[in-house]
Amino acid sequence: MKIRSIFSVTFAFILLLLSVGAVSCRSGRNAVGGASQSGSQQGDFTVRDAESSLSSRIAGYGMWQNVKLPVTVRLSEPRSLSISGTAVMERNKSLSITLRFLGMEIGSLCVKDDSITVIDRFNKAYFKSDVMSLLDGFPATTGNLQDLLLGHIFVPGKNKVKASDFVIALAGEPSLWTASGEISDFDVRYSFAFREPAVLKALAVSVDGASPVSIAYGDVFSSSAGDFASMVTVEAESGKTPVKATIEWNFRKAQWNIKEGLADKSVVPSGYSRISPEAVMKMLKNL
Numbered sequence: 001m002k003i004r005s006i007f008s009v010t011f012a013f014i015l016l017l018l019s020v021g022a023v024s025c026r027s028g029r030n031a032v033g034g035a036s037q038s039g040s041q042q043g044d045f046t047v048r049d050a051e052s053s054l055s056s057r058i059a060g061y062g063m064w065q066n067v068k069l070p071v072t073v074r075l076s077e078p079r080s081l082s083i084s085g086t087a088v089m090e091r092n093k094s095l096s097i098t099l100r101f102l103g104m105e106i107g108s109l110c111v112k113d114d115s116i117t118v119i120d121r122f123n124k125a126y127f128k129s130d131v132m133s134l135l136d137g138f139p140a141t142t143g144n145l146q147d148l149l150l151g152h153i154f155v156p157g158k159n160k161v162k163a164s165d166f167v168i169a170l171a172g173e174p175s176l177w178t179a180s181g182e183i184s185d186f187d188v189r190y191s192f193a194f195r196e197p198a199v200l201k202a203l204a205v206s207v208d209g210a211s212p213v214s215i216a217y218g219d220v221f222s223s224s225a226g227d228f229a230s231m232v233t234v235e236a237e238s239g240k241t242p243v244k245a246t247i248e249w250n251f252r253k254a255q256w257n258i259k260e261g262l263a264d265k266s267v268v269p270s271g272y273s274r275i276s277p278e279a280v281m282k283m284l285k286n287l
Helices: 003-026 047-059 142-150 277-285
Strands: 066-077 081-090 094-101 104-112 115-120 125-130 167-170 176-183 188-195 199-205 213-217 220-223 226-229 231-238 241-249
Touching: 047 167, 094 142, 104 142, 142 231
Parallel strands: none
Antiparallel strands: 066 081, 066 241, 081 094, 094 104, 104 115, 115 125, 167 176, 176 188, 188 199, 199 213, 213 231, 220 226, 231 241
């Protein structure tokens, strides 16, 4: 692959990742199929047990203020590509990922509650949008996106979650449960799949008139700051182009609650050209 193509693919992918996050937060209609409407027990494991396990899991979500850690982005469709970088998160405030190729910074993204910025340093281009416009007013937060990528269950629009926010039910497989909810003002229903003891395994999203999106989570990594998914795999389509990518987090090298290294990645260098959403879609179609 030509080096310029690498940058274009990376730039387009991180924008696609953000759009997947937005869609996942906005609509989980028919999210995980096969949920039992009447079943409330799997062997000796009941709905009450599932709620208790989920509560215990949620209790370990908030024991950190910020984190800096290595990340690897692996794109397997429509091209094969692997790029490493560094992620910095301030809990419920900001998420930034800086990507490097051959030791050189090629791009970055920064998500805050009020803005999203993606910078392509090789082509000196950037994409910037306010969150309200991108989500059509839907109440998703930066914390929701962090939870989505870290394997934490969440309620769209809220930064705090509890088991009672969801309807717990059996799914179509042994030991598989769903945690579902809805936001009536937006006619949104969402559902997460988890296995005993409340380990999040998947989030599948189906939106009317759009191709489905599936998100699968890897093994849980337990740290002093809580439990996190070691990786997240996203499968979606852009037009007729299938896209599959995996984000791998290196929690073994994570730095928790640091006081330095939290630079604002939303600042666009002077002389950069602004990219429109239409141009981004064209990039994806030409992969």
